[in-house]
Amino acid sequence: MFSPASLTVAPGTVVTVVNEDKTPHTATDAEGKAFDTGTIAGGKSATFKAPATAGSYSYICSIHQYMKGTLTVR
Numbered sequence: 001m002f003s004p005a006s007l008t009v010a011p012g013t014v015v016t017v018v019n020e021d022k023t024p025h026t027a028t029d030a031e032g033k034a035f036d037t038g039t040i041a042g043g044k045s046a047t048f049k050a051p052a053t054a055g056s057y058s059y060i061c062s063i064h065q066y067m068k069g070t071l072t073v074r
């Protein structure tokens with residue numbers, strides 16, 4: 001699961017995603033292509049830049065699509 005599942009950041013913030021699991025995951029914009037970490041191997045981390053446009057962005061792991069989170073940009 002994503003922890004925290006909900007995160008609020010300012011536009012353009014660089015967000016670091018740490019994979020504390022042993023299997024690969026992603027953090028991927030669920031409805032568009034605003035952000036995507038790509039595959040993060042177990043124990044590794046990756047960054048993405050939050051969208052410049054304020055709003056609520058739901059995201060998923062593209063490998064395990066039941067993993068869901070929300071990024072709020074404001």
Ligand SMILES: [Cu+2]
Pocket residue numbers: 024025026061062063064067
């Ligand atoms: Cu996953």
